[in-house]
Amino acid sequence: MTFDSSFLLSIVTFAYLAASLAYICLLVFKTKFFGPAGTVLTLITLAAHTGAIIWRWVESYQLGIGHAPFSNLYESLIFFAWAITFLYQIMERIYKNHVIGAFVMPLAFLSLAYAGLQPKEIHPLVPALKSNWLIAHVITCFLAYAGFAVSAGLALILLLPRGRESISNLASRLPATGTLDSLIYQNIAFGFILLTAGIITGSIWAQQAWGSYWSWDPKETWSLVTWLVYAAVLHARMVKGWAGKRMAVMSLIGFASVLFTYFGVNLILSGLHSYAT
Amino acid sequence: MGNKTPTDQVIDFFASVKLALTLLIILAIASIAGTFVPQTLSPGEALQRYGPQLTSFFYYLDLFDMYHSWWFNILLGFLLLNLIVCSFNRFPKTLKLARTVSGERVKPGFLKKQPFSFQILRPGSPQDNLAPVREEIKRGFSKPREKATTWGILLLTQKGAFSRFGAYVIHSSLIFILIGSLIGHYRGFNAFLNLAEGQTTNQVILKNSGEIALPFEVRLDRFHLKRYPSGAPSEYRSDLTIIENNRVVRKASVKVNHPFTYRGVTFYQHSYDSLPADGWGLRLIRKTDNKAFDLQVTPNRPNMLPDRSGTFLVLDYAQDLGRSGPAVRLLVRMNKTKDYAVWVFKNPFQLINYNPRYRTGLQANKDPGIWFIWTGFGLMLAGCLITFFFSHQKLYLGLIPEGNNTRVIIGGSAHRNQGSFKIKFDKLTEILNSNPSESKDLKT
Ligand code: HEM
Numbered sequence: 001m002t003f004d005s006s007f008l009l010s011i012v013t014f015a016y017l018a019a020s021l022a023y024i025c026l027l028v029f030k031t032k033f034f035g036p037a038g039t040v041l042t043l044i045t046l047a048a049h050t051g052a053i054i055w056r057w058v059e060s061y062q063l064g065i066g067h068a069p070f071s072n073l074y075e076s077l078i079f080f081a082w083a084i085t086f087l088y089q090i091m092e093r094i095y096k097n098h099v100i101g102a103f104v105m106p107l108a109f110l111s112l113a114y115a116g117l118q119p120k121e122i123h124p125l126v127p128a129l130k131s132n133w134l135i136a137h138v139i140t141c142f143l144a145y146a147g148f149a150v151s152a153g154l155a156l157i158l159l160l161p162r163g164r165e166s167i168s169n170l171a172s173r174l175p176a177t178g179t180l181d182s183l184i185y186q187n188i189a190f191g192f193i194l195l196t197a198g199i200i201t202g203s204i205w206a207q208q209a210w211g212s213y214w215s216w217d218p219k220e221t222w223s224l225v226t227w228l229v230y231a232a233v234l235h236a237r238m239v240k241g242w243a244g245k246r247m248a249v250m251s252l253i254g255f256a257s258v259l260f261t262y263f264g265v266n267l268i269l270s271g272l273h274s275y276a277t
Numbered sequence: 278m279g280n281k282t283p284t285d286q287v288i289d290f291f292a293s294v295k296l297a298l299t300l301l302i303i304l305a306i307a308s309i310a311g312t313f314v315p316q317t318l319s320p321g322e323a324l325q326r327y328g329p330q331l332t333s334f335f336y337y338l339d340l341f342d343m344y345h346s347w348w349f350n351i352l353l354g355f356l357l358l359n360l361i362v363c364s365f366n367r368f369p370k371t372l373k374l375a376r377t378v379s380g381e382r383v384k385p386g387f388l389k390k391q392p393f394s395f396q397i398l399r400p401g402s403p404q405d406n407l408a409p410v411r412e413e414i415k416r417g418f419s420k421p422r423e424k425a426t427t428w429g430i431l432l433l434t435q436k437g438a439f440s441r442f443g444a445y446v447i448h449s450s451l452i453f454i455l456i457g458s459l460i461g462h463y464r465g466f467n468a469f470l471n472l473a474e475g476q477t478t479n480q481v482i483l484k485n486s487g488e489i490a491l492p493f494e495v496r497l498d499r500f501h502l503k504r505y506p507s508g509a510p511s512e513y514r515s516d517l518t519i520i521e522n523n524r525v526v527r528k529a530s531v532k533v534n535h536p537f538t539y540r541g542v543t544f545y546q547h548s549y550d551s552l553p554a555d556g557w558g559l560r561l562i563r564k565t566d567n568k569a570f571d572l573q574v575t576p577n578r579p580n581m582l583p584d585r586s587g588t589f590l591v592l593d594y595a596q597d598l599g600r601s602g603p604a605v606r607l608l609v610r611m612n613k614t615k616d617y618a619v620w621v622f623k624n625p626f627q628l629i630n631y632n633p634r635y636r637t638g639l640q641a642n643k644d645p646g647i648w649f650i651w652t653g654f655g656l657m658l659a660g661c662l663i664t665f666f667f668s669h670q671k672l673y674l675g676l677i678p679e680g681n682n683t684r685v686i687i688g689g690s691a692h693r694n695q696g697s698f699k700i701k702f703d704k705l706t707e708i709l710n711s712n713p714s715e716s717k718d719l720k721t
Contacts, residue, residue, distance in 0.1 A: 064505075064506065065505060123509075124505040124507065124509055124511060125511075126509070126510070127510060127511065127512055127513055127532070127533035127534065127546075128533050128534065130512075130533070130534055131534040182696075189665050190665075192661070192665075193658075193661045193662070193665055196657060196658060196661055197658060200654045200657070200658065203650075203654070204651075204654075205534075207647070208534050208535070208536060209533060209534050209545070210545065210547075210640070211467070211536065211543060211545040211640045211642040212467070212642070213647075213650060214458075216311065216316065216344045218312040221308050221309075221311060221312050221344075222308075222309075222312060224308055225305045225308050225309055228301045228302075228304055228305040228308070229301075229302075229305055231301055232298050232301040232302055232305075235294055235297055235298060235301070236298060238444075239294040240294060240295075240298075265312070
């Protein structure tokens, strides 16, 4: 086994698992120590993760086919995990609550674990993928997906039954419903802006590459569905005052649509975005 | 509701956000359906897949071209109508909200009822008490307006009122995008053309059906195919010349992701293939005496072997067979043995020259609506930024003389991002709370 960026990423995967466990321990046992431990572990791992992405970029240049590491399912999953961790860390800095990590960091771990199952070779880019709009498209879309992922994690916390005996002990450590509600909304708003930017950059790229900014390809259509769902969520909140549990449920529905856009379309439907083949 | 006229009821219906939510969800569900029903099925395939009854039902609903169907367009039309009516309906209210409230209504009670509010009794005159917080207010808000009222001095100020109009910007962007797509649909075209090297044409084939003539001619000078070391294609490039009235007016290269536009028609590199060249040079070596014969081969016709022991025909040609370079496949017909087919490679040196003529596949599109689309995209992003990253914050400051002291009341509100407003507000209250030297000689 050579020590390359993929190897470093498999270490990063296990480090995220450890960080997730630390956050979960904080939730289950009251020991304060686990909070900062999870944070420190996550931050170190995030640095290594960033390094590994840059390393993979360099490796592609060493192969003489240099391109940004955002070109296949493996690379997109790595960036997805990076974006989730990055967003979560920002949130943790602002809200100083470590417990949320127990619900968010496992998502980063799962994304990397799934990446571990994908082919890892660096392939030269087909001509259609050689575009700076592609880089903008992938970065915006996956930051959006990360925002929606974090909001779904928060939604799960909000939906935990708080009244019960077994949970009430946990509940004392969970953020207040009001805080969760506003965090869910902020992450959805963040995701909505970036998804808008992602669809727009994707359209511009499609117009340049294929001469058509919109062609109702299944992946495009599903991203529009996701966008419509979150637009509905924003209106329901802004104008109808939806909040709390309703927002949480809508956030989970929206995230289900994200997951289908990301994975389901590749597995079940076919189209231009044949990441996973 | 009872005494509303029918017109009002219709307007209310089209202005309602409930309708918007319903339409957004129906559109989402319909879009999903279209990803599961294949959109490019031929009638025969459809019959096989769904049977006659379901097929005719699907055709009735245009399900095989759903996104262009009458009912999908009606849904989009409703959404737009909803948007426009709702925007006009709400605009006066938004305008009103975008201003600070002033006049008789603003009394100490009004200030206390604001979402954020604070009061304190401080020594000194109203003007003295304004001094400490003045800088802080200046930093965070626009210059306050000062008003003398029956109960004291009122200062009102605000920030970020434009943020209330973000949603209007987003909504109008959708109208731009719709107009752009309509213009593209009615005034534009999608066509393609295949050009062999050296060939000139002004005819393009429309995607839907038929041909049209461009007002100028296009010539393919050369087609280049670049490869990675692995053999996978890295770049397709067509070198084009535009000819107008028999004069060369432009030369341009079209690559994937690098289209070229001339007089509103944009050319995109789409595909390529290669035509049999005029001939291949082939060196044949006779096994019995190693004698070499060089000959020129004509495609599509049997060629005589040099010693007349048989004939051969070029069956096929490949630019890169099994990553071993160009090759031609020959069907050899000897006088004595059975026919056999064989691939002959350029390496090792039997095929002397191989220069196929490339043919490029270009897309030629015209979309006069594209600038509406780009404008719509720009407005949508700008609208999102205005809506989500700014908030309309209002601050009222009341200074009420009470003997030698002044009661300072502040009230404020933010229409979103209350968190960041709270930080500002707390700063103000902190300043008003501190100043221990002055609080000491407070006479109550
Ligand atoms: C695809 C279609 C639409 C999109 C993408 C969209 C987008 C948005 C966004 C992003 C906001 C800001 C939400 C927030 O502040 O959290 C908003 C606000 C709003 N939208 Fe839409 N919208 C759409 C259609 C509609 C329709 C059809 C209506 C018609 C009733 C509507 C009515 C409103 C209203 C009333 C607001 C609140 C405005 C305010 O007072 O700030 N929207 N819209």
